[in-house]
Amino acid sequence: MKRNANLSHEARLILALLERVGGARGAWLPDNALLRDFDTLIDHLLAQGNPQCASLGALMRDALAATHAGTRGVLHGLLMASAACTDGTDHLALLLDARGAGLSAAQRLHALGWIAGSPAQRLTPSALAQALGMSRQNLVRAINGETGETPKRWLLRIRIKRARNLLTDPGLALNDIALMCGFSSHAHFSRTFRDITGMTPQRWRKWRGGPVAARRRDLSGS
Numbered sequence: 001m002k003r004n005a006n007l008s009h010e011a012r013l014i015l016a017l018l019e020r021v022g023g024a025r026g027a028w029l030p031d032n033a034l035l036r037d038f039d040t041l042i043d044h045l046l047a048q049g050n051p052q053c054a055s056l057g058a059l060m061r062d063a064l065a066a067t068h069a070g071t072r073g074v075l076h077g078l079l080m081a082s083a084a085c086t087d088g089t090d091h092l093a094l095l096l097d098a099r100g101a102g103l104s105a106a107q108r109l110h111a112l113g114w115i116a117g118s119p120a121q122r123l124t125p126s127a128l129a130q131a132l133g134m135s136r137q138n139l140v141r142a143i144n145g146e147t148g149e150t151p152k153r154w155l156l157r158i159r160i161k162r163a164r165n166l167l168t169d170p171g172l173a174l175n176d177i178a179l180m181c182g183f184s185s186h187a188h189f190s191r192t193f194r195d196i197t198g199m200t201p202q203r204w205r206k207w208r209g210g211p212v213a214a215r216r217r218d219l220s221g222s
Helices: 009-022 032-046 051-065 071-085 089-097 105-117 125-132 136-147 151-167 174-180 186-197 201-208 212-221
Strands: none
Touching: 009 032, 009 071, 032 051, 032 071, 051 071, 071 105, 071 136, 071 151, 105 125, 125 136, 125 151, 136 151, 151 174, 151 186, 151 201, 174 186, 174 201, 186 201
């Protein structure tokens, strides 16, 4: 407890949420207390007056409103990025680095920045390892220690997340979205999208365009 004494309330909340989100596996089944803590953090991020913090808060809120198989991983990444928006960031980074297996806080933030600025075709384990100055072997160990996945699977989830964002634009054809997200064909894109989200891109686009209440009913019944 003493090691967290120099942290702000928000930084302590991020650390606690990371332990609760990252320490579990399987389906996303949050309790009310966890959701309340996320609401508190989101309110703080939105009130910072910092566009980056506000964007992270909005993304976190959207992830909680439309949960899916990858929600835990999405929230884990957003929490790590949010660490840079808190008071006592340097001390929080040291605590995150000391947690053991996984990317360090600095590596995680570097990776998120590289991912955000890279075209989908370049989102490969080898390119990420090069960007972080790591060997492919060390990257495999770090990503597996942090997410329980291979780097390839982790980056594939990120590409599918980009695809979900693009699917909200009704003017974009599925073939174009597949190419923009680095898939060789529409068939490959559809198979991968269904494997990760449980829906085809067509169904997800229709489902995402419906009312939030209907999406929640669909989730609770699945």
